[in-house]
Amino acid sequence: xxxxxxxxxxxxxHPSPAxxxxxxxxxxxxGPSRGxxxxxxxxxxxxxxxxxxxxxGPPDGACEEREARAVRERAPREGRGVGAMGLCIxxxxxxxxxxxxxxxxxxxxxxxxxxxxxxxxxxxxxxSGKSTIFKQLKxxxxxxxxxxxxxxYSKYIRLNVMExxxxxxxxxxxxxxxxxxxxxxxxxxxxxxxxxxxxxxxFSYLVEHIRxxxxxxxxxxxxxxxxxxxLINTAEYFLGRLDEIADGGYRPTQEDILxxxxxxxxxxxxxxxxxxxxxxxxxxxxQKNERRKxxxxxxxxxxVIFVAALSEYDQAMFxxxxxxxxxxxxxxxxxxxxSQWFESKDIILFLNKRDLFEEKxxxxxxxxxxEWQEDYDGQPYDYNDGVRYxxxxxxxxxxxxxxxxxxxxxxxxxxxxxxFVFNACKQSVLDDNLKQILx
Numbered sequence: 001x002x003x004x005x006x007x008x009x010x011x012x013x014h015p016s017p018a019x020x021x022x023x024x025x026x027x028x029x030x031g032p033s034r035g036x037x038x039x040x041x042x043x044x045x046x047x048x049x050x051x052x053x054x055x056x057g058p059p060d061g062a063c064e065e066r067e068a069r070a071v072r073e074r075a076p077r078e079g080r081g082v083g084a085m086g087l088c089i090x091x092x093x094x095x096x097x098x099x100x101x102x103x104x105x106x107x108x109x110x111x112x113x114x115x116x117x118x119x120x121x122x123x124x125x126x127x128s129g130k131s132t133i134f135k136q137l138k139x140x141x142x143x144x145x146x147x148x149x150x151x152x153y154s155k156y157i158r159l160n161v162m163e164x165x166x167x168x169x170x171x172x173x174x175x176x177x178x179x180x181x182x183x184x185x186x187x188x189x190x191x192x193x194x195x196x197x198x199x200x201x202x203f204s205y206l207v208e209h210i211r212x213x214x215x216x217x218x219x220x221x222x223x224x225x226x227x228x229x230x231l232i233n234t235a236e237y238f239l240g241r242l243d244e245i246a247d248g249g250y251r252p253t254q255e256d257i258l259x260x261x262x263x264x265x266x267x268x269x270x271x272x273x274x275x276x277x278x279x280x281x282x283x284x285x286x287q288k289n290e291r292r293k294x295x296x297x298x299x300x301x302x303x304v305i306f307v308a309a310l311s312e313y314d315q316a317m318f319x320x321x322x323x324x325x326x327x328x329x330x331x332x333x334x335x336x337x338x339s340q341w342f343e344s345k346d347i348i349l350f351l352n353k354r355d356l357f358e359e360k361x362x363x364x365x366x367x368x369x370x371e372w373q374e375d376y377d378g379q380p381y382d383y384n385d386g387v388r389y390x391x392x393x394x395x396x397x398x399x400x401x402x403x404x405x406x407x408x409x410x411x412x413x414x415x416x417x418x419x420f421v422f423n424a425c426k427q428s429v430l431d432d433n434l435k436q437i438l439x
Contacts, residue, residue: 118429119300122283123336124307125329126318129352131264132412133307134283135257140419141279142272145257153257154250155200157238160261161245162198164235165210166190171222171229181219183212207246214239227315227364233356234259234413258413277430303346303429306333310390310409311356313372314364324371326390334397337405347405348425349394351387355411361386404428 124130139145145153169190172178181187186209198206213219226233237259238245252260268283312325320328337347365380366372366389378385391407398405406428408421 117278117280118302119280120282120303120305120429121301122281122305122307123332124350125309125325125332126263127312127325128307128309128329129350129410129412130307131262131268131283132258133305133350133352133410133418134268134270134281136412136415136418137272137281137422138270139254139258140415140422141274142270145254149257150251153252153260156260156262157245157252157256158200158203159198160232160235161210161238161242162203162206164232164239165206165213166193166198167229167231168219168222169213172218175222177218177222181213181216183209183216183219185209186212204246207242210239211242214242227311227360230316230318232261233353234261254415255413258415274426301342301345303348304337304342305348305350306337307350307352307412308333308390308394309353309356310351310387311353311360313357313366313386313390314360314369324369327371330393330397333394337397338399343400344403346403346429347398348429349405349407350410350412350421351390351394351407352410352412354387354409355414357386358383 122130122134169187172181172187178187189206189209190213222229223231223236238256244250264283266284270281270283272279272281308329309325312329315325317323317325317328333349336342361383362381366378366386367376367380372389376389378389387409391409395405395407406425408424410421411417
């Protein structure tokens with residue numbers, strides 16, 4: 001008898017059906033199921049008790065699906081509604097109706113709260129100071145730096161110092177200056193690392209060698225030319241405090257954390273409130289290989305904070321040493337603010353690193369650089385003329401004359417400066433966000 005198995009024998013599995021052809025006609029294997037794409041392969045079920053199992057028939061769950069569909073079709077005729085998650089709710093059931101109303105009310109409240117959030121997106125090229133501004137806003141308006149942050153940055157600072165000195169030692173070789181070094185023993189210690197990077201635990205062993213090299217005239221001469229190389233600008237701040245950093249109980253100050261260099265990868269998000277207004281700040285990596293990730297942050301942005309470093313008008317990119325960093329920043333600014341995502345959004349332009357620019361511009365003439373020779377019309381070593389020139393270069397790239405572009409000259413490591421410029425832009429951004437909601 002079909003459907004029965006001999007006593008004690010194990011049931012045999014169904015053979016796999018033949019591959020389904022989309023053009024199969026009558027008499028052939030079944031074609032694709034209508035409205036659901038390709039036909040489903042029937043999976044064997046566990047045999048029922050007694051050694052019996054089903055043979056043939058519809059796939060598992062098909063009967064239950066038909067019954068559920070029939071219930072949904074009968075619901076309107078029988079005065080029932082279908083609630084969340086497919087549950088049937090009787091309009092005569094006051095508890096169910098209250099639950100449904102509560103869900104709808106909470107959903108509306110959440111939607112309204114999301115609409116009132118101000119979403120700020122930090123964009124800019126690598127090394128522009130975006131992440132430092134991110135840390136400043138976290139310090140000013142967020143939860144500040146946690147104990148975990150303090151522990152992490154003590155490690156990062158030691159690594160910044162060791163890797164900067166390792167880079168300087170390598171430069172003495174590439175610039176053919178190593179034979180003039182006085183700190184020969186310290187030079188040999190660093191050369192032993194080869195391509196490997198020092199470990200955090202090496203700091204106590206290396207600190208005296210770092211001190212000797214930092215005092216060497218050859219290293220000082222190369223540091224004076226640091227804009228020609230890919231070096232961490234803030235390393236000088238830490239190299240002057242080696243004893244404190246080498247102490248086993250070293251705890252970075254807020255300024256230490258702001259000056260530490262950690263390359264941003266991926267997307268970092270920070271929530272904070274200012275005078276009862278909720279802000280969401282997004283920081284993204286600025287290197288070229290990170291920029292393809294930016295599009296994931298573009299939806300529902302209230303305003304863009306674009307950061308460019310004034311002091312990099314004479315420096316080459318980390319990724320492309322034939323491209324000037326300021327040229328790259330200008331092109332990135334033009335490309336992003338005129339894109340479909342931001343064509344009607346407010347733009348806050350932070351021309352950053354004004355302190356480094358002020359130091360550099362009296363030594364490195366702006367029109368001496370080939371990128372700026374053609375249209376620079378200010379005094380060659382003048383800070384104010386240089387700032388005006390680069391502000392005008394950025395402003396001319398805005399193709400939407402109806403939108404606001406706020407320009408601020410900043411020093412990201414100066415907490416008072418960042419507080420001032422953020423407050424100067426904040427109210428206008430809040431007003432425009434409210435206007436967008438009302439529209």
